[in-house]
Amino acid sequence: MTLQVGVLGYRFMGQAHANALARLPMFFEDAPDVERDVLIGRDEAALADAADQLGFTRTSTDWAEEIDEVDVFYNLGPNHVHAEPSIAALESGTPVFCEKPLAPTLDVAEEMAQAARDADVPAGSAFNYRFVPALRYAKGLIEDGKLGEIHHIRGRYLQDWLVDPDAPWSWRNDAELAGSGALGDLGSHTIDLARFLVGEQAGKIERISGQLQTFVDERPVEGSDETRPVTVDDAYSAQAEFESGAMGTFEASRFANGHKNDHTIEIQGSKGSLRFSLERLNELELLREDSRGYETILVTDETDPYIEHWWPPGHVIGWEHTFVHENYEFLSAVADGGEFHPNFEDGLAAQRVLDAIERSDATGEWVSVG
Template identity: 65%
Template sequence: MSYNVGFIGYRFIAEAHANALARLPMFFPDAPPVNRHAIVGREEEALDAAADRLGFETVTTEWEDVLDAVDVLYNLTPNAVHPEPSIAALERDVPVMCEKPLAATLPEAERMAEAAERSDAAAATAFNYRFIPAIQHAKGLIEEGHLGEIRQVRGRYYQDWLVDPEAPWSWRNSEEMAGSGALGDLGSHTVDLLRYLVGDVVGEFDRVGGRLTTFVDERPVPGESGTRPVTVDDAYTAHVEFESGAVGTLEASRCADGHKNDHLIAVYGSEGAIRFSLDRLNELEVKTDGDRGFESVLVTEPEDPYYDHWWPPGHVIGWEHAFVHENYEFLTALDGDVEYHPNFQDGLAVQRVLDAIERSDRDETWVDV
């Protein structure tokens, strides 16, 4: 089947998904054909330019206009805009790919997950880091028992784009539009990766103790003379405990000077450990029983996940390739009518952890997820 695709949104993340769709027929010829049909946005002039650049046939400023014209809807909007278009599409049994986090708040995420349960269409949450070959290699090592009993995890995600107090205000600084700051923007990735890697072994997140911090209370508004208040966190930290009793620490910051997109995941077991850094996404550090220290494994062999579609061994891939893999898996699942993960239930599970961290910060105590 060939799919007519509609995008709501045309900036950064829309560019990443549009690039992925354009690459699919070149490198994944078994993927179902996709036609970039319609793109939705508010600014008509910028929208027309984006449609030309990203390869879309038509444009509209009203998302309702595309629901009956597309086979798949990509909701690539600010977090507060995730629920209504996604729910409307699912009520028409139109599959949805929605960017993370699933929503700005837990009640809205619950509404979306309930709509997905009622619908016959697939509902995907866009956690693209699951589809990095090194992450999938790590998951295989954990599930095969090479690390033994999982005891402890660590997740850290540092960026520095808000270090400067004069860095401009955007929707990501607004609780109304984003729900949270570094917690939802970056922490959602960390929570999802840990659920993906160790969830089958240690169970769900059980309880958390969290702290949210805002370093800069207001920021200048682009094109205006004044400022707007920052109503979300610049950084968060959390202690977590899983159903098995395994423990961990999570943290993220958008004010960590010197870190551009530094996502670290570590898993420690009774017989070994793994470490992954997004800065070196083709590598996985592995320590197994009997080794004196970590070995850095280059995950670029033809037998590694997805790599037979790309370059000769040792020729690395990059950040954008995770979107290609993600879209390949999603569209292939649609074509084969098989269950896709991460779905809206996975997105809801992540949202529950984010909400618990916020409640813990508010109540200054450990809380159940």
């Protein structure tokens, strides 16, 4: 049986997932067969071009018509478009794979999670960094107790594409369309990774204190003399206390000059520590119990997560490979009826933390994570 996939959204994420779907047969032989059936959007001409390039059989401008037609529905649109089609698809019994963050606001995220609970099909949340081999390897080490009791978790996601005040306005700068700025776009990844990596050892984040900052208040609209207000954060920081007493510090920025896609995670425990940077995603730095310093591991051996599907040791993979792994796991869960994580529940859990950071910023107080 071939899974017919419908995809809403054909820009950056559309291409990343289409590429992933296209690569599965050659590298993941046990992945379900997939047809890129329908590409869904609003602009018919652009959609036709994209479908041609991305290898979709047909196009549609009406998601509502398609959610019953396809075996899987990918929602890759902007944040404010996540809820309605995803919920409708789930209500129709169609598995959904939705980009992150789950929703612009916590309320909406809760509705989506409820819809996922009510459905009995997989509802995936596309936190692709869980599928970086180095991070999956890291998780295994933590689960095996190699780091001991966790004391510190530190996550920073630094980009600089807004440091120029004349960088153009986009939906990502708008509270209605995006919910939040660096916090939701980048911070949601960090929070999800913290949960993924140390959630079992350190428990959940109990309380958190946050700070949002907008450095440039309005930006030019491309191709016009107009400017529009920036109604989301350009950067956030947060400090957290986990159930276990572990301390977390988190930060993201679109103003971190010199950093393009620099997502770093650092964890220190009673027996060992580790460090990771997305810009060197094939590497993990690991302090073992009996060693004297961080060991720089190239996580490209056949025994490393997903690597047997790719190339020999030292033949590094790229950012896009995380989408192949993610799609492989999600589609396998769809085909086999298995469980997939991160799911909408995980997306909701991250959203609760994002929401708490916003509440803390608004009130100037530490807040409990709901």
